[in-house]
Amino acid sequence: MKRIKAIYPGSFDPPTNGHLDLIERGSKIFDELVVAILRNPEKDPLFSVADRRKMLEAMTADFDNVSVDTFDGLTVDYALRVEARVILRGIRAISDYEYELQMALMNRKLQPGLETVFMMPAEKYSYLSSRLVREVAQLGGSINCLVPEIVGQKLREKMDVAHKFENGEQRVGKTHSEAKSKFRKKKP
Ligand code: PNS
Numbered sequence: 001m002k003r004i005k006a007i008y009p010g011s012f013d014p015p016t017n018g019h020l021d022l023i024e025r026g027s028k029i030f031d032e033l034v035v036a037i038l039r040n041p042e043k044d045p046l047f048s049v050a051d052r053r054k055m056l057e058a059m060t061a062d063f064d065n066v067s068v069d070t071f072d073g074l075t076v077d078y079a080l081r082v083e084a085r086v087i088l089r090g091i092r093a094i095s096d097y098e099y100e101l102q103m104a105l106m107n108r109k110l111q112p113g114l115e116t117v118f119m120m121p122a123e124k125y126s127y128l129s130s131r132l133v134r135e136v137a138q139l140g141g142s143i144n145c146l147v148p149e150i151v152g153q154k155l156r157e158k159m160d161v162a163h164k165f166e167n168g169e170q171r172v173g174k175t176h177s178e179a180k181s182k183f184r185k186k187k188p
Contacts, residue, residue: 003031006086006117009075012037012052013045014151016133018125020059022090025119027063034082035060039072046134051154058150076111087116092126 008026012019012035019035026033035056039049047055049070060066071078079087087107089100104116121128128146137143137155144152 004086005032005034005082005084006030006088007034007036007075007079007082007084008088009036009038009071009078011040011043011045011130012056013047013130014133014147014155015052015056015059016125016128016130016147016151017145018090018092018121018128019056020148021121021125022088022119023060023063023066025121026088027066030086030088031065032084033063033066033088034084035066035068036075036078037068037070038075039070041072046158047154055148055151055154059148074110076107076114079114080111085114087114089116089118090121091118092121092128 006026008023010019023033023035037049037052037056045052053068053070056068060068069082075087079085087104089104091097091100100116100118104118107114107116120126133143133146133155136146137159140159143155147155
């Protein structure tokens, strides 16, 4: 029987419990699953690719058939490079469907041999997105049940730096101004 390798591409800025839920589901039906973080130099993410990779590696350490990688360029080209036959994506609600359908059909046009497989995370994560997690964290809300502990820790570290900056405790330094402005960035 052919082994099925899938990639799960995304921004993961930051990874959430919804992502983890999908990774767990994917790891059960595919022989191999690669969580692939898009390196997109045009975007200004909250977490560096290296940070996101570290968080995802820690989150997925217990899954033997899951690995974490980064890529740039087209997702379909990356999938081909790593010899994956499936692109895994999550659909939380009908509102995700249009964008995901468009992407899946474009990817099929670009590379007809690849299949996109949609999976639904648990209902309790259906409202969860990286953007909302960033916003809740920035505004001081609890993110405890929204992200794995390692991500919560990293978010709190970022917030501490941003708050110190706002209180004038730390006035200079790229990291501090970055931390402050990135929490405010609007990102889909
Ligand atoms: O987590 P996200 O931001 O919804 O993930 C979107 C992602 C990374 C899957 C998508 O933007 C993507 O595939 N980008 C790589 C460039 C590409 O292949 N574009 C054509 C998509 S049809």
